[in-house]
Amino acid sequence: MKPPIILASNSPRRKNLLRQIDMEFEVKPSTVNEDFDIDLPPLEFTRHYARLKAAELADRYPDHLIIGADTIVVLAGNILGKPFDAEDSFRMLSSLSGQTHTVITGVSLQWQTAGIEDTFHESTRVTFKSLTEQDIKYYIENYRPFDKAGSYGIQDWFATCVAGIEGCFYNVMGFPLATFYDHYRRLVR
């Protein structure tokens, strides 16, 4: 039986990605905010917040399948979330320039009346070219990437700055389509 689906996220990327694979769903953003002072290693961090976000909606809609997700950028063991402002954005992009970092998305699928909670994550390695100060400034001024973990969108102009990736591209956009689909089909078959 296929339950109705709620995406517990207001990310326009996540909505578009789920539409791309022909999913039907409603959007009801969770109100959970990440606390970057919490003492959790990166993988646990994303899984913890994906679980919390989904749980908030699962309690209100127990007969729906809830999708919660949380994406972070990890550079040398440090978690980068969304930048506070243009200055923070400049700092983040400068630190990522010429380096390889890891994007991790935690996903939690919760369907209370069926007794289902399935939480998993996906990691993708992303290597940036060496960026000039001019490139970074152009990007921040024209794209204002303040709602994005790590302060970049691989699906916009910033594509010109990415030397290559290893793993799932859509995970870098905020939702690991292929892995999600495997889990989803196992749950609802």
Added chain:
Amino acid sequence: MKPPIILASNSPRRKNLLRQIDMEFEVKPSTVNEDFDIDLPPLEFTRHYARLKAAELADRYPDHLIIGADTIVVLAGNILGKPFDAEDSFRMLSSLSGQTHTVITGVSLQWQTAGIEDTFHESTRVTFKSLTEQDIKYYIENYRPFDKAGSYGIQDWFATCVAGIEGCFYNVMGFPLATFYDHYRRLVR
């Protein structure tokens, strides 16, 4: 000096990708068709056709920068172009199932009055999940991927079938944005 730009391709993916990185250009498709019986190794094949496609327009618009491109899928040394029909599509996707193949795009930038011809290529490794017959049939019936090398679009529902990639994602869509942008900036600075 920045010359006006012509994209010598009618691929909707290539148009969208160039728009994504804020390029301004006109579209004038070349009439060159690939001959898969030509005796060239894969890399040379894509570079040859990218060059031919750009040259056709460069002769007519010598004061424009022409962008030619050619994308192929290579599995175990064999070149896969676009499928002829649904049966051919089914054969191609079945052969790619559970395997890693290489997507190669040759790109040629030609600006005759400036004496410029710059031809290069980009390779990306793509690994498919093991696909069921049902998945392949669903995809062919609903997406009719007959205008795509290898018979899939990583930017549509088929994203659910791709385990991961190594390299440039946009190259798999048909145009290597980051490498193109490096070459472009070197030429027109």
